[in-house]
Amino acid sequence: NLGDRRDHLRRGLYGLACTEGFLLERMSRVWESAYEGPGDDQPDYLNLVCTGRCSLAPEDLLLRAKALEADRGRAPDGHMRPRPLDIDILLIGERRLDGPELVVPHPRLRERGFVLAPLAEIAPEAILPDSGETARAAWARIQAQQRPSLRPCPEPIATVRRDARGEEDWRAALAVHCR
Numbered sequence: 001n002l003g004d005r006r007d008h009l010r011r012g013l014y015g016l017a018c019t020e021g022f023l024l025e026r027m028s029r030v031w032e033s034a035y036e037g038p039g040d041d042q043p044d045y046l047n048l049v050c051t052g053r054c055s056l057a058p059e060d061l062l063l064r065a066k067a068l069e070a071d072r073g074r075a076p077d078g079h080m081r082p083r084p085l086d087i088d089i090l091l092i093g094e095r096r097l098d099g100p101e102l103v104v105p106h107p108r109l110r111e112r113g114f115v116l117a118p119l120a121e122i123a124p125e126a127i128l129p130d131s132g133e134t135a136r137a138a139w140a141r142i143q144a145q146q147r148p149s150l151r152p153c154p155e156p157i158a159t160v161r162r163d164a165r166g167e168e169d170w171r172a173a174l175a176v177h178c179r
Contacts, residue, residue, distance in 0.1 A: 001035070001082050005046040008072050008085045013050060015068040016087075021056040022064075028118030030153040036112070042082050046153065049090065049118035058092055062102050065089065090115060094129045105130050113142040113150050 002008075009030065017024040027050040035042035054061055065087035070076075072085040090106045097104040105128055109115055116139040119126065124136035131138070 001043040001045045002084045003073070005084075006030070009046055009048060011072060012068050012085050012087055013048075015071070016050065016052070016064075019056075019061075019064050021054060022061065023053045024050055025053060026051045026122040028121045030155075031114060031118055032151050032153055033114035034149040036114070045114065047114045047118060049115065049122060051123055054092075058089065058095075058097055058102055058104065059099070062089060088115075090119065091126060091128070094127050096129050110138050111142075113139070116142055117150055117152075 013024070013027065016022055028048045031047045033045050033047055035045065056064070069083070069085045069087055074083045074085055075081075088106050089102065089104055090109055092104050095104060106115070110128060110131060110133075116135060120135040120139035124134060126135045127133075128135065128138055133141075
């Protein structure tokens with residue numbers, strides 16, 4: 001929610017797409033939301049969810065995410081503070097992890113409409129292993145509570161190109177949009 005929010009998202013996605021051992025597969029629309037959390041009001045956030053295939057250990061993916069955040073100027077002590085980029089690991093299939101640095105599924109995933117809306121958009125049948133409900137059902141539950149303030153952004157963060165075989169080429173699309 002700091003600086004050029006769209007550019008931070010583009011560069012974060014490009015960094016993930018260029019990560020050895022991570023293949024970006026799908027990306028939601030960008031959603032804008034008001035800050036949800038303790039403390040002072042903060043500027044609105046831009047949010048999106050992407051899915052991919054990953055051969056990295058979860059801890060190595062977390063290290064890569066933290067490096068991408070730092071590259072965009074996030075301070076190490078920036079939890080619940082305004083920040084240029086925040087990359088969370090929401091799910092790893094139906095696995096559950098409870099480590100000192102990484103908890104999967106994300107501990108507040110089921111409470112956050114700004115994450116559930118884009119997740120339900122691209123992976124509606126994804127199972128949340130801590131509850132057994134689908135992303136679609138969790139998002140419907142949040143919507144029924146009539147919260148939070150959330151709206152889709154009309155402009156895409158990146159367009160997807162297709163290669164000669166008709167397959168999506170995310171890396172090329174993201175590279176073009178990062179310049």
